[in-house]
Amino acid sequence: MPxxxxxxxxxxxxxxxxxxxxxxxxxxxxxxxxxxxxxxIGPAIENGFYYDFDREEPFKxxxxxxxEKLMHExxxxxxxxxxxxLNKEEALKFFEGKGEKYKKELITxxxxxxxxxxxxxxxxxxxxxxxxxxxxxxxxxxxxxVAGSYWRGDENNKMLQRIYGIAFYSRKDLGEYLDRLEEAKxxxxxxxxxxxxxxxxxEEIGSGLILWHPxxxxxxxxxxxxxxxxxxxxxYQILYSPHIAxxxxxxxxxxxxxxxxxxxxxxxxxxxxxxxxxxxxxxxIKIYNSRLRSYRELPFxxxxxxxxxxxxKTGVLHGLLRVRGFTQDDAHIFCRSDQLPEEISKALxxxxxxxxxxxxxxxxxxxxxxxxxxxxxxxxxxxxxxxxKGALDKSGMxxxxxxxxxxxxxxxxxxxxxxxxxxxxxxxxxxVDFNLPERFKISYxxxxxxxxxxxxxxxxxxxxxxxxxxxxxxxxxGAFPTWLAPVQVRILTITDNHIKYxxxxxxxxxxxxxxxxxxxxxxxxxxxxxxxxxxxxPYMLIIGDKEIKDKEVAVRKRKxxxxxxxxxxxxxxxxxxxxxxxx
RNA sequence: GCUGGCGUAGCUCAACUGGUAGAGCAGCUGAUUUGUAAUCAGCAGGUCAUGGGUUCAAAUCCCUUCGCCAGCUCCA
Numbered sequence: 001m002p003x004x005x006x007x008x009x010x011x012x013x014x015x016x017x018x019x020x021x022x023x024x025x026x027x028x029x030x031x032x033x034x035x036x037x038x039x040x041i042g043p044a045i046e047n048g049f050y051y052d053f054d055r056e057e058p059f060k061x062x063x064x065x066x067x068e069k070l071m072h073e074x075x076x077x078x079x080x081x082x083x084x085x086l087n088k089e090e091a092l093k094f095f096e097g098k099g100e101k102y103k104k105e106l107i108t109x110x111x112x113x114x115x116x117x118x119x120x121x122x123x124x125x126x127x128x129x130x131x132x133x134x135x136x137x138x139x140x141x142x143x144x145x146v147a148g149s150y151w152r153g154d155e156n157n158k159m160l161q162r163i164y165g166i167a168f169y170s171r172k173d174l175g176e177y178l179d180r181l182e183e184a185k186x187x188x189x190x191x192x193x194x195x196x197x198x199x200x201x202x203e204e205i206g207s208g209l210i211l212w213h214p215x216x217x218x219x220x221x222x223x224x225x226x227x228x229x230x231x232x233x234x235x236y237q238i239l240y241s242p243h244i245a246x247x248x249x250x251x252x253x254x255x256x257x258x259x260x261x262x263x264x265x266x267x268x269x270x271x272x273x274x275x276x277x278x279x280x281x282x283x284x285i286k287i288y289n290s291r292l293r294s295y296r297e298l299p300f301x302x303x304x305x306x307x308x309x310x311x312x313k314t315g316v317l318h319g320l321l322r323v324r325g326f327t328q329d330d331a332h333i334f335c336r337s338d339q340l341p342e343e344i345s346k347a348l349x350x351x352x353x354x355x356x357x358x359x360x361x362x363x364x365x366x367x368x369x370x371x372x373x374x375x376x377x378x379x380x381x382x383x384x385x386x387x388x389k390g391a392l393d394k395s396g397m398x399x400x401x402x403x404x405x406x407x408x409x410x411x412x413x414x415x416x417x418x419x420x421x422x423x424x425x426x427x428x429x430x431x432v433d434f435n436l437p438e439r440f441k442i443s444y445x446x447x448x449x450x451x452x453x454x455x456x457x458x459x460x461x462x463x464x465x466x467x468x469x470x471x472x473x474x475x476x477x478g479a480f481p482t483w484l485a486p487v488q489v490r491i492l493t494i495t496d497n498h499i500k501y502x503x504x505x506x507x508x509x510x511x512x513x514x515x516x517x518x519x520x521x522x523x524x525x526x527x528x529x530x531x532x533x534x535x536x537x538p539y540m541l542i543i544g545d546k547e548i549k550d551k552e553v554a555v556r557k558r559k560x561x562x563x564x565x566x567x568x569x570x571x572x573x574x575x576x577x578x579x580x581x582x583x
Numbered sequence: 584g585c586u587g588g589c590g591u592a593g594c595u596c597a598a599c600u601g602g603u604a605g606a607g608c609a610g611c612u613g614a615u616u617u618g619u620a621a622u623c624a625g626c627a628g629g630u631c632a633u634g635g636g637u638u639c640a641a642a643u644c645c646c647u648u649c650g651c652c653a654g655c656u657c658c659a
Contacts, residue, residue, distance in 0.1 A: 050654095058587060147654030148586025155656045159586055162654070190651095194594080203632085203650055259659065279659070313584050314650090316657065407659055431659075458659080495616045522616065530620035544618055556619065563619065 015168070019044035021081065021132040022071075022141050022167040023051045028123035029070040030163075033063075039125065040102040040151065040160055047422060048166035052149055054102065059161050064143040067163070071141070078136030079121040083129055091115045091126065102151070140174040141167035184420040189473035190319040196478050196536065198486075199320065199469075208317045208324030210466055215486035218515075219472075220465055222484055224305060226357070227329055227462075234350055236301040236331060241283035243307060247273035253282045253439055258408075262310045280306035281433075281458060284332040285440045293444040298454060299335035299343055305465070306330045320470030321425050327465045333457040334442070340384065340455055344430060345391040347459045351415060351428045352395065354461045357582055358472060359481065364416045364424055365399035367392060368406040375409055376434030384432040384455070385411045409435035420474040427463035427471065432456070479536040479558065483579045488515045490537045492528040494544040496520070502543045505553060505568055512572055533558065539575065 023042035030037055030053055042051030053059075059067075086094065088107055094117070095103040103126045107115060118127045120135050132138065143165040151157040168174045185191070193199045198216035201209065212220060231238060247266050250256045255263065259278060266273035277283070284302050293300075307327045316322050335343045355363065367388055370381045388411055392399050399413075406412055415428035433456040436442075443451035462468035472480075482488050489509060493502045499520045509516045517537075519528050525542060532540045542554040542563065553571055556563045566574075 061588070145653055146587060149655045150585080153656070155585070159655075161586075164654080201651095207650070255659085262658085281659090310658090313657070315584065315586095315655085317651095322658085409659080412659090426658080429659090433659090492619090494618055497616080524617050524622065525619055526617090527621055528619090533620060540619085542619065546618085554619085561619085 016044045017130050018132055018138065018169060019049040019167045020127075020129075021135070022138050022165060023049040024081075024118065024120065024123070024125055024127070024131065025071050025074050025135055025138055026067060026143070026163060026165060027051050027053075027125060028074055028120065029067045031123060032070060033066060038100055038102055041106070042125075048144070048164060050162050050164045052151070052160040052162045054151075054158065054160050058148075059146045059163060061146065064146065064163065068141075068143050071143075074121070075135050075138050077121060078134055080134050081118055081120045081131045083116055083118055083131070085114045085116050087114055088112075091117065094124075095126065138167065139169060140171045141165055142174065142178070181421075184422075187420040187474050187477040188319075189321070189419075189470040192473050192478040193319070195534075198473070201319075206324070207314060208312060208322070210320060210323055210325070216469070218486040219480065219484055220469065223358075223462075223465065223469070227305070227354075230350075230354065231303050231331075234301075234346070236303045239284060239287060239302050239304045241280060241287075241304060241306060242277075243309075244274045244276050245282065247275050249282050249286075250275055253436060255279065255282075262312070264309060264311060276309045277306075278308050278310045280304055280308065280328065280330045281332060281436055281456075282440070285436060285442060285456075288334055288442055289440060293334075293454075295336060295444050295446045295452070298444060299333055299339050301331060301333050301343075303329070303331035320466045320473075321419065323464075323466050326467065328460050329462045329465065329468075331459050333459065334444075334454045335457070336444075336452070337383070337455055340432075340457075341387040341390055343457060344387045344432075345394060347430050347457065348391045348395055348413065351430065351459075351461050352397070355415070355417075355428065358468075358484075359475060359582075360417055360471075362418070363427075364418075365392065365397055366402045366405075366414045366416070367399055368402040368412050368414065369404060370411060371404050371406050371408060373408050374406075375438070380434055381411060384434075388413050388430070388432070407431065409433045417471045417475075419471060420477075425463075425467055425471060427468055428461050429459065429463065431458045433458055480538075481583055482538045482575065483582045485536075485538050486515065487517050487535070487537050488575070488579075489539045489541060490517045490519055490528075490532045490535075491541045491543060492525055492532065493518075493520045494525050494542070496522070498543045498545070498548060501548045502541075505541060505543065508568060509572060509575075512576070514572070514575060529556065541571070 020043065023044065027039050027042055030051070031039065034055060036055065038054040040052040040054060043049065088110065091107050092104060095107065106126060115126060116129060117124050118129060118131055143163055145164045147162050147164065148159045149162040151160055166174070166177060168177065193216070196215065197213050198219070199210055199212050201207065202211055205211065228238060244267075247256065250263070255278065263278050264276050266275050284304070287302065288300065305327050307325065309325045312322060312324055317324070333343050333347065369385055374381065392413065410432035412429060412431035414426050416424040416426050418424050437453050437456050442454060444454055446452045480486070491502045491506055493499050502518055502520060506516050506518045519532070521528070529540060536558060538558045540556040542556060544554070547554055547565070550565070551567070552565050553568050554563045554565050555571055
């Protein structure tokens with residue numbers, strides 16, 4: 001059965017309404033249990049709802065049970081949910097009387113003259129609505145977790161207590177949701193990474209620093225080889241650059257100004273400060289600047305699997321998906337302004353090609369436009385944004401515009417992939433940069449014999465190999481397609497008498513580059529099959545007397561769990577066909 | 584970094600209100616030579632994350648540090 005990712009339930013307005021109302025019931029329960037608590041905001045979200053409370057004592061997991069119990073009573077009490085409209089002054093007075101200072105703050109900021117209040121029993125909340133007709137309409141819900149959250153999402157503000165929950169119209173839907181949550185946990189890349197012996201993070205080495213075990217490293221090698229081949233095919237050249245550079249370089253690039261919090265402290269080498277690189281771009285620019293460039297040479301498409309190190313706060317580290325040391329599949333394209341639209345379009349097509357090759361069909365695409373603070377001219381922003389938008393439109397992909405969310409140096413396209421729990425992680429990115437060409441004074445000699453400034457595009461297709469691998473593990477639940485599987489075939493013997501023939505088959509496949517393991521242990525086949533199955537190996541070949549007699553192999557597919565007997569040549573050609581198709 | 588939860592054998596987990604650590608799997612040894620998801624037996628394996636404190640006595644209570652999980656913030 002195909003795994004369903006958590007989808008955006010917000011499209012379902014009915015559910016959204018229900019969840020929003022459930023949040024109100026939760027707030028009502030909290031106010032009854034802990035009257036000193038102040039209410040703030042409590043919306044429906046993609047996967048449920050939450051409500052933020054201001055209360056000195058944090059909610060304990062046991063408190064959730066109490067709150068949930070009381071919520072059920074409020075549902076039973078079946079209060080009608082009544083909307084009333086007040087002018088702002090009345091509303092202010094109303095909440096001020098209750099000492100609800102957060103609501104007061106919210107009301108002052110509402111632009112309309114009238115605000116709406118929803119009342120159910122003794123509880124009233126400032127709210128735009130809509131809501132269910134009565135608390136009795138709320139049937140199936142569950143409180144899931146508590147967490148801290150800053151008032152208005154600003155870390156300088158007070159930290160509030162947030163309670164998350166989920167609600168559905170039926171018990172069945174709720175049960176299914178909770179089951180799905182359990183299923184999703186099973187495909188967590190951190191769990192699978194351990195079970196399949198792919199990678200680990202070692203406390204003594206440091207948080208956010210990945211150790212790739214042989215099987216994980218093998219998958220990475222396959223990804224990298226594919227990446228290199230496709231880059232050469234697509235007109236890229238590949239570079240290598242060092243891991244550290246003099247602090248002076250990072251002054252020129254201005255990273256020491258605007259990226260300092262993410263950079264590690266300098267190390268002293270013979271009296272000069274050096275810093276570990278958080279980015280590859282300055283190195284590529286230095287290669288560009290190593291000699292005079294002509295307009296005829298452009299565009300340059302320079303790619304590197306460049307390993308960078310960035311300081312990340314401890315609380316944000318997450319398996320392979322958010323780390324401190326990672327390898328970007330980075331590239332910088334230096335082109336003339338007339339080449340910009342085509343280069344962006346090519347980069348976008350290349351991105352989609354790569355993602356599809358790995359089986360990713362669903363992603364979120366964002367176009368981020370000019371922020372308040374920016375460098376470069378209005379018209380170059382305009383031009384670059386048009387080029388990005390043009391490429392997106394041409395590709396026919398659905399995307400969202402993140403107005404004003406671009407970086408100060410240029411507009412960008414980001415592609416995010418969701419993990420098994422529906423959290424989105426940015427992988428691919430295509431960014432136009434008006435800053436670095438200026439900072440490093442890069443130029444080419446134009447047709448007119450005069451120097452011109454080229455446009456620089458940063459792009460990463462997978463983003464980082466670590467994050468991409470993490471997404472890949474979750475996407476396939478560890479069951480990699482044959483072309484990526486670290487072990488493609490495991491040969492299982494039934495008794496020791498079959499080892500010799502099994503070895504012959506193994507050699508035969510290995511000669512053709514197939515990744516084979518031979519399990520000739522003195523164990524029952526059932527046991528060996530079970531192990532191969534839990535190791536998520538795509539093919540098992542079972543060798544016994546029958547196979548030796550008929551000079552065949554019994555093929556058991558990971559997915560199908562039934563065996564088919566065939567000639568080893570046939571098996572190899574089928575296997576190779578599958579590998580080439582990347583299915 | 585912040586809020587809350589957590590850290591026991593390689594892995595998954597147990598040990599009532601404090602009485603001095605136990606199981607399954609994995610590993611090793613032996614027996615078994617097996618036909619489609621776990622053959623049997625034995626052995627070995629732990630500074631209970633770390634450092635300190637309280638106590639006659641601490642895995643258990645308190646504090647420190649490190650790490651992990653969820654969320655917040657951040658994410659060129």
